[in-house]
Amino acid sequence: MTATLIDGKASAARLREKIAAEAARLKSAHGLVPGLATVLVGSDPASEVYVRNKGKTAEGLGFKSVHVSLPADVSQDTLHAKVRELNADKSVHGILVQLPLPKPLDENPMLDILDPAKDVDALTPTNAGLLLSGRAHLVSCTPAGVMLLLREYVGDIAGKDVLVIGRSLLFGKPAAQLLLAANATVTMAHSRSRDLPAIARRADILVAAIGKPGFVKADWIKPGATVIDVGINRVPAESGKTKLVGDVDFEAAKAVAGAITPVPGGVGAMTIVCLMRNTLIAACAQNRLLPPAV
Ligand code: NAP
DSSP states (O other), X not given: OOOEEOOHHHHHHHHHHHHXXXXXXXXXXXXXXXXXXXXXXXXXXXXXXXXXXXXXXXXXXXXXXXXXXXXXTOOHHHHHHHXXXXXXXXXXXEEEEOSSOOTTOOHHHHHHHSOGGGBTTXXXXXXXXHHHTTOOSXXXXXXXXXXXXXXXXXXXXXXXXXXXXXXXXXXXXXXXHHHHHTTOEEEEEOTXXXXXXXXXXXXSEEEEOOOOTTOBOGGGSOTTOEEEEOOOEEEEOTTSSEEEEOSBOHHHHTTTOSEEOOSSSSHHHHHHHHHHHHHHHHXXXXXXXXXXXX
């Protein structure tokens, strides 16, 4: 048996088209151009690539894109002043501060002052709390992307056993809340979980967000299960260069799973488009318009 490949790239392309159409409609009907500001502190090459792609994607959709670059040795106060300036800028509807921040900067006080209405990564305590209360309107981009893929490839997940490995604020915790809200029976595992292979074998849907290449083995997977690989790990390739792999031993797992996301081309492809969707949602909300149809 070979698993169905969950084509995140194709799903993301379809979502991108819908967002572009909604952005065009907002512009012609209301003169509203969604604005996304990215803030990068320091010059980590991977973060630079992520931020550049976010800006380019926003521009490609007809959004306004603002980029703020701050030196690695910027003070916490200067960073906060920049965030406050963007909070007050009416042409900016979404603010993304690329994390992690270089040491000794602390992301928590920065998240405490970031306007929750513009928090398109949904990392502020307000947005985390709204998600817990079932009232979120901005949801973390990667978990949101995973839910869209599950809706498309699995359909109704009510009553299904779902295992999420990883409990980060960015992915594991919000993903578990969204899965629970969709009536799945959710188990969360982490580095202290005992006998992870046995827990994994019970899962109808296994979601891995660990950050360890090939960590989830094929014999952990229930035959026919859906496997969502969130991991993005850079490893040496035979060519002498590097390549991206996920947290699941993909080649072996696809012989057991019913459906599986590749890395790259799976979850990652959805994340950036969901960021644009959040920017659109934020722009509508800040202008007292109905939520966009995306
Ligand atoms: P993270 O903050 O790096 O945390 C990793 C999680 O994995 C922690 O909860 C940790 O448990 C758990 N873990 C570590 N070792 C483990 C083990 N041996 N057994 C079980 N659990 C273990 O997580 P993250 O930020 O969510 O990132 C996870 C991966 O997803 C990374 O590869 C990242 O690059 C990728 N990612 C991808 C996207 C995307 O767009 N596709 C977005 C976000 C993240 P403890 O809590 O006990 O330490």
